Amino acid sequence: MEVLWTVPLLLLIPLLMWTSSTFVFYFKKCFYVAYMMCLALLAIPLCVLKSGGRDVENMRIIRSLVRHVKYFLGLRFEVSGWEHLQTEGPYVIISNHQSSLDVLGLMEILPDRCTMIAKKELVYAGTVGLVCWLGGIVFINRKKTSDAKSVMTDAAKTMLDEQIRLWVFPEGTRNQRGDLLPFKKGAFHLAVQAQVPVIPIVFSSYSNFYLRKEKQFNSGNSSGLCSCFNVFLCVRRSSHAEVLSLLRRHQIEDPPKDRHEGDDVRRHHIPLRQILQRDALGLLEHLQLRNPEQRADAALNTNH
Numbered sequence: 559m560e561v562l563w564t565v566p567l568l569l570l571i572p573l574l575m576w577t578s579s580t581f582v583f584y585f586k587k588c589f590y591v592a593y594m595m596c597l598a599l600l601a602i603p604l605c606v607l608k609s610g611g612r613d614v615e616n617m618r619i620i621r622s623l624v625r626h627v628k629y630f631l632g633l634r635f636e637v638s639g640w641e642h643l644q645t646e647g648p649y650v651i652i653s654n655h656q657s658s659l660d661v662l663g664l665m666e667i668l669p670d671r672c673t674m675i676a677k678k679e680l681v682y683a684g685t686v687g688l689v690c691w692l693g694g695i696v697f698i699n700r701k702k703t704s705d706a707k708s709v710m711t712d713a714a715k716t717m718l719d720e721q722i723r724l725w726v727f728p729e730g731t732r733n734q735r736g737d738l739l740p741f742k743k744g745a746f747h748l749a750v751q752a753q754v755p756v757i758p759i760v761f762s763s764y765s766n767f768y769l770r771k772e773k774q775f776n777s778g779n780s781s782g783l784c785s786c787f788n789v790f791l792c793v794r795r796s797s798h799a800e801v802l803s804l805l806r807r808h809q810i811e812d813p814p815k816d817r818h819e820g821d822d823v824r825r826h827h828i829p830l831r832q833i834l835q836r837d838a839l840g841l842l843e844h845l846q847l848r849n850p851e852q853r854a855d856a857a858l859n860t861n862h
């Protein structure tokens with residue numbers, strides 16, 4: 559009797575996948591969350607066995623477990639400038655943040671000994687939260703700036719003591735408008751305090767396959783299953799000299815607005831945050847170019 563019910567139900571899923579893009583959206587999202595939760599369940603004992611607890615080295619396990627998930631969602635990543643992450647020692651990575659799908663691109667290129675800064679709510683996300691904790695993710699309370707600042711100051715020390723790289727989403731929240739929200743300052747304070755370079759990474763806009771508000775998670779055609787989308791990840795060259803000299807001048811803050819004698823300073827003073835924001839926005843626009851040759855040119859031009 560039960561079998562009689564199951565068969566039409568199982569047939570209903572492909573039918574809905576075929577006919578309703580909203581169903582495809584929820585199906586893929588639910589699959590993603592459920593599958594990541596299961597992978598996390600697998601990762602927990604592996605991490606504990608490898609490191610005995612919370613350790614950035616666990617990110618190697620997490621990275622290798624997550625890398626195949628893209629195939630199920632019809633996503634592929636095309637990376638340019640990967641070699642720029644092969645810089646010695648600690649650094650801060652900044653990147654745009656569109657969706658929880660960013661985790662897939664992040665794991666695609668995550669360098670060794672690199673973990674992230676995340677909102678503290680993530681630690682309560684079941685098995686995924688526990689895995690984030692085991693992977694050494696630094697949790698901050700965005701509602702309490704003073705707490706977040708002191709956690710990040712501690713993180714700057716840890717970066718140096720333990721040779722750790724940190725990935726920060728300086729927009730501070732997800733943004734799907736195809737641009738960048740004004741960068742928060744934490745990532746830049748972190749880099750100044752630790753005196754390490756900042757490496758910007760830009761994910762191309764997901765808008766051609768994923769629109770949260772419109773409930774679209776396409777695969778490019780109505781069958782919803784077979785074709786795949788490329789996400790372009792562009793890593794900008796980390797120019798140590800340039801970034802470090804800006805860091806040393808502590809140009810994180812905007813110049814004071816009310817000082818007349820500061821006019822000159824104001825004219826020449828472009829905070830590092832704004833320089834990198836402008837660069838990242840430029841890259842984001844370039845990555846929208848669909849033609850691979852144009853994109854290659856764009857990457858060359860930005861790798862000055």
Ligand SMILES: CCCCCCCCCCCCCCCCC(=O)SCCNC(=O)CCNC(=O)[C@H](O)C(C)(C)COP(=O)(O)OP(=O)(O)OC[C@H]1O[C@@H](n2cnc3c(N)ncnc32)[C@H](O)[C@@H]1OP(=O)(O)O
Nearest residue numbers: 597598601623676677703706707710730742743744745747
């Ligand atoms: C195998 C299975 C696996 C399963 C899954 C596994 C998943 C694994 C990994 C997944 C990880 C993904 C993680 C994704 C998570 C993404 C997020 O959570 S994004 C949200 C959280 N992140 C951030 O918010 C980072 C960016 N925010 C900041 O840097 C902010 O600056 C802030 C520190 C939070 C403070 O915010 P706010 O007060 O709103 O804004 P500001 O204007 O920037 O700062 C105010 C003030 O404070 C000064 N300041 C800031 N930071 C510092 C500092 N570190 N030291 C000193 N001073 C600081 C700043 O200068 C401002 O002062 P001013 O006088 O106005 O200049």
Ligand SMILES: CCCCCCCC/C=C\CCCCCCCC(=O)OC[C@@H](O)COP(=O)(O)O
Nearest residue numbers: 590591594595657658661679680683686731732
């Ligand atoms: C309260 C818990 C938070 C989310 C829990 C979702 C559980 C998801 C399970 C599997 C997905 C894979 C790992 C996802 C990790 C990424 C989390 C994320 O992207 O959080 C959003 C945060 O950057 C910004 O939050 P807001 O846009 O300010 O809101």
